[in-house]
Amino acid sequence: MKPIKVTGTQMFWMIAVMDLGMTLIMTLTPTLQAAKQDMWISILVAGGIVLLITLLVTKLSALYPGQDLIQFSQEIMGKWLGKAILVVYFVQWYTIIPIVLRQFSDLVQIMLLQQTPKLAVIIIMVLLIVYATYAGGIEGIARCSEVLGPIILLMIILVIIASIKDVDLKNVLPIYVDSGFAGIVYGALAPASYLGHSVEYLMLAAFLHQPMKGAPYAYRAVIVATLFVLAAGVMTVFTVGVTLTPKMWYPFFEMSRKISLFGFLENFDAITIVVWVSSVFIKLAIYMFITCYGTAKFLHVKNWRVMLWFVAPVVTVFAMVPRNVSEAISHYLLNYWVPIALNVNMIALPFLLLVVAKLRRRKRQAGQYTK
Numbered sequence: 001m002k003p004i005k006v007t008g009t010q011m012f013w014m015i016a017v018m019d020l021g022m023t024l025i026m027t028l029t030p031t032l033q034a035a036k037q038d039m040w041i042s043i044l045v046a047g048g049i050v051l052l053i054t055l056l057v058t059k060l061s062a063l064y065p066g067q068d069l070i071q072f073s074q075e076i077m078g079k080w081l082g083k084a085i086l087v088v089y090f091v092q093w094y095t096i097i098p099i100v101l102r103q104f105s106d107l108v109q110i111m112l113l114q115q116t117p118k119l120a121v122i123i124i125m126v127l128l129i130v131y132a133t134y135a136g137g138i139e140g141i142a143r144c145s146e147v148l149g150p151i152i153l154l155m156i157i158l159v160i161i162a163s164i165k166d167v168d169l170k171n172v173l174p175i176y177v178d179s180g181f182a183g184i185v186y187g188a189l190a191p192a193s194y195l196g197h198s199v200e201y202l203m204l205a206a207f208l209h210q211p212m213k214g215a216p217y218a219y220r221a222v223i224v225a226t227l228f229v230l231a232a233g234v235m236t237v238f239t240v241g242v243t244l245t246p247k248m249w250y251p252f253f254e255m256s257r258k259i260s261l262f263g264f265l266e267n268f269d270a271i272t273i274v275v276w277v278s279s280v281f282i283k284l285a286i287y288m289f290i291t292c293y294g295t296a297k298f299l300h301v302k303n304w305r306v307m308l309w310f311v312a313p314v315v316t317v318f319a320m321v322p323r324n325v326s327e328a329i330s331h332y333l334l335n336y337w338v339p340i341a342l343n344v345n346m347i348a349l350p351f352l353l354l355v356v357a358k359l360r361r362r363k364r365q366a367g368q369y370t371k
Contacts, residue, residue, distance in 0.1 A: 005139070005207060005208070005209040006138060006139060006142045006204070006207045006208055006209065007142075007208075007209055008208065008209075008210065008213060008214055008216070008217040009146065009217065010142035010143065010145060010146050011142070011201075011204065011205075011208060011214055011217045011218065011221070012217040012218075012220055012221045012224075013142070013145035013146045013148075013149035013221070014141070014142055014145045014204065014221075014282065014286060015197065015198050015200075015201070015217075015218055015221035015222065015225070016149060016153075016220075016221040016222075016224050016225050017145050017148060017149045017152060017278070017279050017282045017283070018197045018200070018279070018282060018283045018286055019050075019194065019195045019197050019198070019221065019222065019225035020152065020156075020225045020228055020229065020275075020279055021152070021275055021276045021278065021279020021280055021283065022100065022103075022194055022276075022279060022280065022283060023191055023194040023195055023225065023229050024156075024228075024229055024232050024252050024275070024276070025107070025250055025252060025253060025276050026103065026190075026194065026329060026333070027190040027191045027193075027194050027229075027333075028232075028233055028236060028250075028251045028252055029248060029249060029250075029251060030187070030190040030330075030333065030334075031043065031187040031188070031190055031191055031233070032187075032237070032242060032251065033187075034179070034183050034184075034186040034187035035179045035183050035184050035186070035187030035188075036178050036179050036183070036242045037171060037172045037173065037174075037175070037178065037179075037237055037242045038175060038176060038178070038179040038183070038184050038187070039187055039233055039234075039237060040172070040230060040233060040234045040237070041175075041176075041184050042184050042185075042187035042188040042191065043188070043191055043226065043229055043230045043233055044226075044230065045184060045185060045188035045192075046188040046189075046190075046191040046192035046195055046226065047195070047222070047223070047226035047227075047230070049188065049192040049196070049347075050192055050195040050196050050198060050222050050226065051219070051222060051223075052347070053196050053198055053199055053346045053347060053350070054198045054201070054215075054218050054219055054222050056347070056350040056351055056354055057198060057199055057201045057202050057205075057218075057350050058201060058205075058214070058215035058218055058219075059215075059354055060072075060202065060350055060353055060354045060357065061201060061202060061205040061206075061211070061214070062211075062212060062215065063354075063357050063358075063361070064357075065205075065211035065212055066206055066211055067206055068202065068203050068204075068205070068206040068294075068297075069086070069089065069202040069203050069294070070086060070203075070294055070297040070298055071206075071297075072353075072357070073085050073086055073353060074086075076353050076356050076357045076360065077353070077356060083298075085349055085353070086294075086298060088344065088345060088349065089294070089345060089349075090291075090294070090295070090298070092341050092345050093287060093290060093291040093294065094291060094311075094314070094315070094318070095318070095332070095336065096287055096337075096341075097284060097287050097288065097291065097311075097315040097318075097319075098315045098316075098317075098318035098319035098321070099319075099322075099332050100280060100283060100284055100287075101122050101125060101126065101284065101315065101316070101319040102118070102122070102319045102320070102322050103329060104121070104122075104125060104277075104280050105118040105119075105121040105122045105125075105319070106118070106329075107250065107253075107276075108121050109121065110249075111250075111253065111273070112273070118320070119320060122316060122319050122320070123316065125280075125281070125284065126312055126315070126316050128281060129281065129284045129285045129288045130288065130308055130312050132144065132281075132285045133285055133288045133289050133292065133305075133308060134305055134308055137289065138204070138207050138286075138289050138293075139207075141282065141285045141286055141289060144281075144282060144285070145282050148278045148281075148282060151274075151278070152275050152278055152279060153224075153228065155271045155272075155274060155275045156228055156231075156232060156275055158271060159232075159255075159256050159271055159272060159275075160231055160232060160235050163235050163238075163239050163255060163256075164235075166238075166239040166258065167235070167238040167239060168238060168239070168241070169238065171237050171238050171239075171240075171241045171242065172234070172237055172238065189338045189342065190333060190338060191229060192342060193333070193337050193338050193341060193342040193346070194337075195222065195225055195226060195229070196341075196342060196346040197283070198218055198221065198222050199345060199346045199350065200286065200287075200290060201214070201218050202350070203290045203293070203294060204286075204290075232252050233252075235255065236251045236252055236255045239255055239258070240254065240255050240258070249329070252272065253272050253273075253276075256271065256272040288308070288311065288312075288315075291307075291311050292304050292305070292307035292308050292311050293307075295307045295310075295311065
């Protein structure tokens with residue numbers, strides 16, 4: 001069978017697109033609530049946290065080129081401890097897909113198709129990502145990212161430029177006074193957790209055509225995603241202000257709705273929807289592949305595509321568990337994704353694996369030297 005390979009540029013677009021859309025739509029509200037007009041500082045802090053995450057995962061992956069998390073976690077920590085660590089990641093993968101599906105269906109229902117059942121929207125998206133994952137695997141998803149990525153960035157730029165006429169620079173003042181250090185740091189956690197999807201480099205690096213040269217592409221993807229979220233967030237504050245935005249579920253979407261150029265160019269919210277749906281599709285497809293591929297490897301199933309017929313129904317059922325939009329967004333974000341996924345899956349475990357891997361390598365080298 002032909003080996004699966006992904007280029008560095010495709011890795012850049014996968015991480016950038018996966019980070020961007022959901023961060024723009026889902027994390028501006030909690031950031032604004034915590035940091036108010038200083039949300040731009042919070043996003044910069046979030047960018048710093050995500051660069052740290054990217055540093056950890058790229059350094060760790062570089063120690064085991066051609067291997068993924070399923071393989072080297074057990075090589076580093078031993079069979080049982082390695083498997084225990086993998087279970088922690090499986091919890092992340094098996095919960096993020098249904099939550100994103102539910103967030104997607106809730107927004108579609110609230111903003112576009114009020115009479116359409118949530119389950120119908122969820123099933124349509126599940127069928128799309130299952131088809132993309134089954135037919136193309138990670139190579140097909142990578143090519144989709146390469147095509148959709150530039151379009152997504154271009155559309156965000158278009159929305160930002162169209163909003164310039166409504167800018168009020170006073171909306172970002174005063175700086176630091178109203179939020180303080182604690183508010184700024186707390187406001188950074190939500191965007192950091194959503195931009196922290198670069199942690200999936202631990203699974204994706206094994207598919208790179210040149211695994212040892214993948215790190216710069218991951219760094220660039222994180223930086224680009226952070227800068228675009230920063231620009232979009234600042235423009236939202238400039239145009240809408242901090243009185244209304246913390247009370248909105250989707251501030252960037254609402255900002256795009258208010259745009260009107262020359263008296264006849266309107267409905268820029270359609271552009272935001274295209275950006276968001278494209279980003280959600282890529283994100284879900286990547287997570288579907290990682291979950292199926294990782295589960296198959298964990299259970300020693302030779303054909304990872306078989307797991308699609310298990311994972312797809314499971315995530316569809318789980319997506320219907322949250323009772324309302326608040327549970328799907330706020331509860332998951334505040335009770336699991338920020339305190340556990342960010343701190344444990346994205347920072348603590350990669351750091352632990354990196355430290356133990358380096359210590360084992362030094363011990364092995366020292367043993368060879370003494371011989």
